[in-house]
Amino acid sequence: MEPIKVLILGAGNRGGYAYAGYAKMNPKMMKVVSVADPNEAKRKRIQEEHGIPDSLAFASWEDALINPPELDAVIIATQDKMHAGPLAKAMALNLNILCEKPIVPTLDECRQIEKDAADFTKVFMIAHVLKYTSFFSKVKELLDAGKIGKLIGIDLIESVGHIHISHSFVRGNWRNLAESSPMILAKSCHDMDMLHWLAAADCESVSSYGALNYFKAENAPAGAPRRCLDGCPHMIGCPYHVSKIYLTDNIGWPTNVITTDLSMEGRVKALETGPYGRCVFHCDNDVVDHQTVAMKFTNGVTANFTMSGFTYKTHRNVTLFGTAGEMTGDMEEGTVTIKDFSSRNIETIDLAKPVGGHSGGDVNFLTDFVMMVRDKSGAGRTSVKDSFESHYMAFAAESSRLSGGKTLSLGEFKKSGK
Known part of the structure; x- marks a missing residue:
């Protein structure tokens, strides 16, 4: 029996590793034929691993669903705030759907999806794994x-x-x-x-x-810089210092989330410039x-x-x-x-x-x-x-x-x- 053909929307940790990874390990079960993600490096990684041509790789879910190739299903692994649009479009195209949890992040959107899905007859599963x-x-x-x-x-x-x-x-x-x-x-x-x-x-x-x-900021120890690699005097005693989490021998999760360049130089650069290098007491959480x-x-x-x-x-x-x-x-x-x-x-x-x-x-x-x-x-x-x-x-x-x-x-x- 032929593998099912899927479009993956979102090439991050879940889309890129859990779902595309399953297809890579189980080629007789699932084949990734198209991908969409605004991050070119993440998108290219899935393209290369699954032999996806440039014509079927997109920077947005909207472009991917304008005129999709022959598909059996769409996998929605975008950020939470971006679920509602592709869900509505996938239902309109009558595609089987796998959606990451949560379905949508607001009560009003949840009510709307529940209403829209009431008569939907295709497979529609949420990743409550x-x-x-x-x-x-x-x-x-x-x-x-x-x-x-x-x-x-x-x-x-x-x-x-x-x-x-x-x-x-x-x-x-x-x-x-x-x-x-x-x-x-x-x-x-x-x-x-x-x-x-x-x-x-x-x-x-x-x-x-x-x-x-x-x-939060009020709990920051005295002298803690906004970024861990900017000479934090509390490095030894802090369990959250980035060197202890991302600059080790582990290049799996969570390290593989911060950058696609997993060399030591690539990781250091990501921590010096990106969100994962911030002190946990100086974030916008x-x-x-x-x-x-x-x-x-x-x-x-x-x-x-x-x-x-x-x-x-x-x-x-x-x-x-x-x-x-x-x-x-x-x-x-x-x-x-x-x-x-x-x-x-x-x-x-x-x-x-x-x-x-x-x-x-x-x-x-x-x-x-x-x-x-x-x-x-x-x-x-x-x-x-x-x-x-x-x-x-x-x-x-x-x-x-x-x-x-x-x-x-x-x-x-x-x-x-x-």
């Missing part, structure tokens, strides 16, 4: 099998990691609300989606607290670095979620409280433990060590997308219709946070935005 990890798949399987009885509550912790928070949400593309979207949406709509899936019911109410606590959300679902299940940038590493931990037992798990370690109340047995399941992006979720997600496009059927675990609920949960959580933790009814919020 956690549902495709072996870890959360196993947690869901055990939960549905009644291993801990009736579900009562969930605690989910997203440890963003001190490096990830500094790279993506202080120095990087998701640092500023005006340029991207709220942290709870940009980063944690994954987790809202997961809680909705595990609770197996719609969210009834939400309350949230959070703030930008640390990464305004998104939160720590946030908690409390939720109640229509079936009575309650959930607590914590997102924090103040963690040693990037990982997710979950605890599920049931009437017959307790289940805990660590996604990155690939372990799930069930503690049975009656027998007092403790069972730990060691899953295969996850490989690849998002603990293996990326590959499984993309394979499912390819198969549905080929078969012309199926909705997958992350259809756009299923994904709207997580987005409304995130929008409501942000609204609650901004109002000092006010409890919001999801039903009312969807109608009024209040």
